Amino acid sequence: MAINPSSSEVFIQGVTLSGRTFRPSDWAERLAGVMSPFRPGGARPGSHLSYSPWCVPTALNGVKCVVVNIALRDHDPMAWDFVMNFARDNELQLVEACLLPDEKP
Template identity: 55%
Template sequence: MTQLVQQLIIHGVTQDGQKFRPSDWAERLAGVMSQFRPAGSVGGPLTYSPYVVPVVLDGVRCVVVDKRLRELEPLAFKFVCSFAEDNHLKVSEQETAMPSRPR
């Protein structure tokens, strides 16, 4: 069984088309957000939160933010949105099918 998950994608490209620097910005942002996890989730000291994950899409560094973070920790969600806005980064949204966890 699958569920649809709303995601926000922060692209490493500014509104005027410039590549965002530093080159490891996505990993840094995801690292700061690594403490925000689902209840009962176990993660080691060097793992990202499943809600904020750095990825490369079409050759561009991006951060995929699971919109469920908004309910888990509204200030954390606001932080990542403000990061994108303050740095004039392109943002898009998508809906992705994720497998449901067995009960």
Template identity: 60%
Template sequence: MQQLIIHGVTLDGQRFRPSDWAERLAGVLSPFRPAGSAGGHLTYSPYALPTLIEGVRCVVVDARLRELEPLAWKFVYEFARDNNLRTSEVPDAAA
């Protein structure tokens, strides 16, 4: 897996609320960055970016976050699970 996508739709098809959940989740993960990378306090981490996919708010989480900070990865994964959110994976192109 190269990326985990957390969709703002529950497993039973309901939109997840609040409407800014993706930005909030990505904001919590903003301190996690590649070594030596610069980033202001108002920028998202390249490992967790909010986006829209087919009109649905999502957070795209880079699998490298798991190696950089396992507890942050666990937090994101459990957030999706605890809120019954749909997830999908984008496989590594080399796999």
């Protein structure tokens, strides 16, 4: 998948391209758990006990998602490919996002 250069994150949604809810229900936590060693500064003792800031499970509008930061691609291209291939192989919907500047008061 070609990612827009202005995107800073990709949301892997727990909905297939055909609109079905992806199972198992804990898929996002499992994927993020596998990616926990991939983090700024590399894996450290105990890092497997928390999610990487580059691959975080969440829910948006009731849909399970994994937010994957583009920094993962630069840090470890094979880890990035693993996550993107997971989405492709399971026909999951992807949405790109970019950071918007904070409004000044």
